[in-house]
Each structure stands twice: as C-alpha cells, then as structure tokens.
Amino acid sequence: MSQTTFIPLETLFPVNASQIPAEFQIEPVHQREYLLNGEMRPWQGKLSDVYSPICMPDADGKLQRQLVGSFPVCGPEQAMEALDAAVAAYDNGRGEWPQMSVAGRIACMETFVGKMLDQRKLVISLIMWEIGKNLADATKEFDRTVKYIYDTIDTLKNMDRNSSRFRIEEGVIGQIRRSPLGVVLAMGPFNYPLNETYTTLIPTILMGNTILFKTPKHGSLLHYPLLEAFRTSFPKGVINSLYGRGADVVPPVMQSGKVNVLTLIGSSRVADELQRHHPKLNRLRSIMSLDAKxxxxxxxxxxxxxxxxxxxxxxxxxxxxxxxxxxxxxxxxxxxxxxxxxxxxxxxxxxxxxxxxxxxxxxxxxxxxxxxxxxxxxxxxxxxxxxxxxxxxxxxxxxxxxxxxxxxxxxxxxxxxxxxxxxxxxxxxxxxxxxxxxxxxxxxxxxxxxxxxxxxxxxxxxxxxxxxxxxxxxxxxxxxxxxxxFPFTGRKDSAEGTLSVEDALRSFSIRSAVATKDTPANKHILNEIVSQHKSEFLSTNFIF
Known part of the structure; x- marks a missing residue:
C-alpha cells in the first residue's frame, strides 16, 4: 500500500486572525440577557465563557481554543421564574396561546421564520465557531431547519383540515381535534444545536404548549440572536430561555411537578436522572432521542x-x-x-x-x-x-x-x-x-x-x-x-416517542373530543356554536 503524504495537523490552524477570511471572522458575542416572560431580562450575574474548538497559538506557540463569547449562568431562582412564566402563560389551558386558533398560531410562527431568516449569517457563523461544523453542513443545518418549520406548518394545516368536520357514529355526534399538553421542558443537543432542538421546539409551540428552553452546553450562543425573534413573534411566557448548569437549573423545575412534557435529545443516563426528579411520573410525557450504536x-x-x-x-x-x-x-x-x-x-x-x-x-x-x-x-x-x-x-x-x-x-x-x-x-x-x-x-x-x-x-x-x-x-x-x-425513533435505550414532521405534532398534543347525542336539540346547539364562531375548538373553519 502506498504511503499517503499528510499535511501536519498543527499547520491547519490559523496562526492569527488575519489568516481567517474576513467573511468568517467573528466578534465575540457576550450575552447579557435572556428571554423570560416576554422580556429580555438583563443579567449581571455569573457568566460562562464559550471557547471555540478552533485554536490559535499563544505567545509561547501553544495552540489555545479561542474565545467566542459568553452567556448567563442562571441558577434555581431564575429557573423557577421561567417555570412560573410558562405555567402562567399556559394557565391550565386557558391562556392566550393554548386558546388561540391553529391559524393564529401558524401566523405567529410564520412571523418568527421571517425574523429568523434575518439572523441566518450570524447563526451559521456561530454554529461553525461554537461546535466546529464545516460551512456546508452549518449552512445546511440552518436551511434544513427553516424547511422543517414550513413543512411542519403545512402538515399542521392538513391535520387541522382533516379534523374540521363532525363525525356521527352510533347515535353520537362529535368533533375530534388535538389539544396541547401543557408546559414543556425542551433540551437540545450540541451536535445539531439548531436543527434537532427545533425539531422538538417548533411542533411543541405550534400545538399550543408553553416552553422552558434549556440551551445545550456547547452551542448556546447561536440561540441568542433568535431570542428577540421569539419575543416579538409570540405572546409573553410562551417561550422562556433557561441558561446555566443542567444539574443546577433542571432538578428544581422537574421536582415542582409542573412540567407536563420532557423532551430531550441526549443521553439515556441524563434522561433517567431527569425523569426520577418528577414526583408524578404518570403525568409526565417524555419524547426523547437518546443513545445509539x-x-x-x-x-x-x-x-x-x-x-x-x-x-x-x-x-x-x-x-x-x-x-x-x-x-x-x-x-x-x-x-x-x-x-x-x-x-x-x-x-x-x-x-x-x-x-x-x-x-x-x-x-x-x-x-x-x-x-x-x-x-x-x-x-x-x-x-x-x-x-x-x-x-x-x-x-x-x-x-x-x-x-x-x-x-x-x-x-x-x-x-x-x-x-x-x-x-x-x-x-x-x-x-x-x-x-x-x-x-x-x-x-x-x-x-x-x-x-x-x-x-x-x-x-x-x-x-x-x-x-x-x-x-x-x-x-x-x-x-x-x-x-x-419518515418516523424518527428508536427501541430500548435509544428513544422514547417518535419524531418526524407529523409524528412530532402528535407527540406534543393529545386527541380531545366534544360529543353529544344525535338529537334535534343538540344539533341546534352545535350549529349555533359553530355558525356564530363561539368556540375555537368546535369549528369547521378550513385553513388554506
């Protein structure tokens, strides 16, 4: 077998910033605020520095990871504030967001996508610098995420159209639609910090749930440019960012028993630990993508x-x-x-x-x-x-x-x-x-x-x-x-629940029915509610 000539790995790192093409240079992003209850809350506490896997030599010639920025390290107090905001926004299903029509939620999401696209260049750059993903894959991750959002919107429209009619069976009239589950704790991975995080975040939001969003250890900063888009696209309390060490901020949130859904893309060990913290496991739905071999x-x-x-x-x-x-x-x-x-x-x-x-x-x-x-x-x-x-x-x-x-x-x-x-x-x-x-x-x-x-x-x-x-x-x-x-799931310790465009919408919601006996009086009641648009749930509106 012929010998391959390899370029020494140490020569592949830039000697100084001037060797980095101008379009890929980045100013450190120092985050001093986070999204809580519809506000960008200022932060003056402890910070976590973010170092890139991209290295440059120091004065002694030793390769050192480069500072990309910093973000807040919140604690249990801020975590519980975020939880309270999500609980209040959901309000036992009576909040503005869970009560909003599907068409209204879709309109908010479309507003968000427009604002997300404005941050495309910065987010792609942060993906590259934070986790070392190459330009082609970082670009693909952003663009695929946008496509995923639009595909999810189209699928939700189709699901809603299919449920916009009444069924009459065995003398019972009913309408079956999907309802939100409640407060969701969403935790994403570092390897696809945007795409895989959003494949749970987006369907969760669209189905009317409210969210605590815990950013990953590696890949936290890239979410910062999108917080303002979330803040200005959705009612307050629908999305609340959660920063800090998972061991500090997640246990008290789970121990409260107020989290209805845990969605995690990570390890089965972490999943087991988090679930054990919840006092009422029968009330907790878990949707997770975990280990694989x-x-x-x-x-x-x-x-x-x-x-x-x-x-x-x-x-x-x-x-x-x-x-x-x-x-x-x-x-x-x-x-x-x-x-x-x-x-x-x-x-x-x-x-x-x-x-x-x-x-x-x-x-x-x-x-x-x-x-x-x-x-x-x-x-x-x-x-x-x-x-x-x-x-x-x-x-x-x-x-x-x-x-x-x-x-x-x-x-x-x-x-x-x-x-x-x-x-x-x-x-x-x-x-x-x-x-x-x-x-x-x-x-x-x-x-x-x-x-x-x-x-x-x-x-x-x-x-x-x-x-x-x-x-x-x-x-x-x-x-x-x-x-x-296609369905994305796993057996044994590899997954719980199914993620795909349609499966995710179903995973973050539950079928609910309103039914009555097929009598003239009941038909009159239903007709009046529907024709006068007195209910968001009982509706024959058709989303185009």
Whole structure:
C-alpha cells in the first residue's frame, strides 16, 4: 500500500486572525440577557465563557481554543421564574396561546421564520465557531431547519383540515381535534444545536404548549440572536430561555411537578436522572432521542463500492458526532480484507481543516476532553489485539483528530459496545449472520441498522428480525434521520416517542373530543356554536 503524504495537523490552524477570511471572522458575542416572560431580562450575574474548538497559538506557540463569547449562568431562582412564566402563560389551558386558533398560531410562527431568516449569517457563523461544523453542513443545518418549520406548518394545516368536520357514529355526534399538553421542558443537543432542538421546539409551540428552553452546553450562543425573534413573534411566557448548569437549573423545575412534557435529545443516563426528579411520573410525557450504536453489516455479495461510500458518509459525517452515525461495521470474513483495503484509504483521504476551508471534512472537535477519550478507547482496543488500519489514524493535535479504523474489534473491548460518538470506526469480522443478530439483541440500543448486499434472500432474512430490534433498517444506504417525513425513533435505550414532521405534532398534543347525542336539540346547539364562531375548538373553519 502506498504511503499517503499528510499535511501536519498543527499547520491547519490559523496562526492569527488575519489568516481567517474576513467573511468568517467573528466578534465575540457576550450575552447579557435572556428571554423570560416576554422580556429580555438583563443579567449581571455569573457568566460562562464559550471557547471555540478552533485554536490559535499563544505567545509561547501553544495552540489555545479561542474565545467566542459568553452567556448567563442562571441558577434555581431564575429557573423557577421561567417555570412560573410558562405555567402562567399556559394557565391550565386557558391562556392566550393554548386558546388561540391553529391559524393564529401558524401566523405567529410564520412571523418568527421571517425574523429568523434575518439572523441566518450570524447563526451559521456561530454554529461553525461554537461546535466546529464545516460551512456546508452549518449552512445546511440552518436551511434544513427553516424547511422543517414550513413543512411542519403545512402538515399542521392538513391535520387541522382533516379534523374540521363532525363525525356521527352510533347515535353520537362529535368533533375530534388535538389539544396541547401543557408546559414543556425542551433540551437540545450540541451536535445539531439548531436543527434537532427545533425539531422538538417548533411542533411543541405550534400545538399550543408553553416552553422552558434549556440551551445545550456547547452551542448556546447561536440561540441568542433568535431570542428577540421569539419575543416579538409570540405572546409573553410562551417561550422562556433557561441558561446555566443542567444539574443546577433542571432538578428544581422537574421536582415542582409542573412540567407536563420532557423532551430531550441526549443521553439515556441524563434522561433517567431527569425523569426520577418528577414526583408524578404518570403525568409526565417524555419524547426523547437518546443513545445509539448503529451497526452496519456487509454481506459476502455486497457491492463494496457502495458499502465503502455509504459507510464513509455514515460513520464520519460531522466527525461521526451524530446519533444516526454508523458506529460499528460488521463485515463477513470472506470480504473483510477487501472492504478494509478499499475503505481505509478513503478514510485517510478525508480532508482535515478549519470549518471555513472549502472541502474540509474533518474539523475540530467541540468537547475539550474528546480527543483524550478517543485515544483511550483506541488504546483499550489495541490492548485487546485490534490495530489502527488506516494511515494517520488517531493522529491528534489540539482539537483535530484524524479518523481511525480499528480491526479486529470483538466483545470485551469498549468499542464493541460503547457509543464512541466520534471519528473512530470499529470493524468486526463475522462468519454467520446470526452473530450480528445476537449482537443487536444483546445491545442496549435500537435506533437503526444498515444492510449492504445484493442477494435478496439474504437481505430479506435480515430485514424481518432487524425491524423488531431497531426502528429503521437501511438497505445499501447509511443510517440517517431524513427525510423528515419518515418516523424518527428508536427501541430500548435509544428513544422514547417518535419524531418526524407529523409524528412530532402528535407527540406534543393529545386527541380531545366534544360529543353529544344525535338529537334535534343538540344539533341546534352545535350549529349555533359553530355558525356564530363561539368556540375555537368546535369549528369547521378550513385553513388554506
């Protein structure tokens, strides 16, 4: 195998600000206010500095993370104020927002999108600087989020149209619509801090709920430019921002018992802890996307060109920091060498660089301790007999880490079971498909799996057991969330509830019915209420 010439990682960081293109330079954003009860509340308390994974050398030549800005570190007192504001705005379902018509809520959301678009350039820049996402992916994240909002609006219109009629069955007249659930605590992730946060935030709002929005540890600042858009687009108390350490601000909110819905995109460990704080679990609905150890299986007859391309994208898009990333590859022993011989050079070809560099595919990792963690799990696999298969794999300088392909990985190594959430790819050799099925059976996770092959009999044999073990089976394709109209969920510790455009609207609401016996007197009552628009719920209005 020919040697690949690598550019030294340390030379990829800018020496000073003048080496950063002017359009990607950023002035530190120092947030000194937060959204509470319809006001931008000034903050003079403790602050948290935000350091970018993008590094520059200090006076001694040592690479240092660069200051991007700072944001408030609120405490339990502010958290409870935010909760009280959300509770008051909901007012047991009698508040202005839950009582507003669907058309009225949609109009507010459309106003918000217009104001959100005004902040597009700054938000994209903050995504790049805060979490190291490359320009193309940061841009895609913003634009996809806007599209998601419009798709959700269109779906809600269709749902409302379908429920705008009365049903008569077994002598009963009724109208069935969807009603809000109450106060929602929404917590988003760092890896898709805008998109995945908004895939819960937007349907929650549109269905008439009120929100406490806890920003992620990494990726908090990018939400600041959008707070004013929220403030001026929705009634007071509908959206309330929650800043600070999760361990300080979330427990008292949950312990109050006033949170009706917990939505979290994060770890199952955190989810378990948060749910335990709630005193009335039967009243708490949880909608969560959690851990995943998505596995790909390469069958003996697989088209290796397809398998290599899809596994490369699936395992290493945004440095593998996706819940839907392929996190372990099972290759049949008869093709594992051929697969690695094609796959490893492609991994080594991935271009590392700063987020603004055209074509940069491997970018700085946002979590300060991530490179050490990745080195530790590589060392653990090496102690068990696995080796790095690709040239340059595991090379590290500051926050940059070259992807590493590890083989042969087996039971007992951390990489076999642990979700690495980063650019290390374990490869397992198998002899019988049953080994792969048993792995999924015994795994704590159950989000997705990918099958690579051409033999329809073999693929079919895997599909039937796999759909009972994971929520989505991909054939000759990487694991992924999209399209947003497809259900996004998981089994076991990977998810609770279902997120997609329509599923999310249903998850953050409940079916409610108004019914009466089919008599002339009752028909007269219903006709008068509907014809004179005396009720928002009982209505035959048709939203175009």
């Amino acid at each position: 998505n596995a790909a299986i390469i069958l003996p007859d697989a088209d290796l060109d397809v398998a290599v391309k899809e596994c490369l994208l699936g395992a290493l898009s945004f440095n593998g920091q996706r819940c839907t990333a392929i996190k372990i590859i099972w290759a049949h022993r008869s093709v594992v060498d051929a697969f690695l011989n094609r796959f490893c050079p492609e991994v080594s070809k991935l271009k590392p660089g700063m987020p603004w560099v055209d074509g940069a595919q491997i970018t700085p990792l946002p979590e300060p301790g991530k490179t050490k963690y990745l080195a530790d799990i590589i060392a653990d696999a090496e102690a068990g007999g696995a080796t790095i298969q690709n040239e340059g794999g595991g090379d590290t300088v500051a926050s940059l880490f070259r992807p590493a392909v590890m083989y042969p990985v087996q039971e007992g190594m951390r990489l076999y079971r642990e979700e690495q959430f980063g650019p290390v790819i374990p490869v397992v050799a198998y002899d019988d498909e049953e080994e792969f099925i048993q792995y999924l059976i015994t795994d704590d996770h159950g989000m997705q799996a990918s099958i690579f092959g051409t033999d329809t009999d073999a693929i079919a044999r895997l599909i039937d057991p796999l759909v009972t073990l994971v929520s989505r089976v991909n054939i000759n394709a990487q694991c992924q969330r999209g399209p947003d109209t």
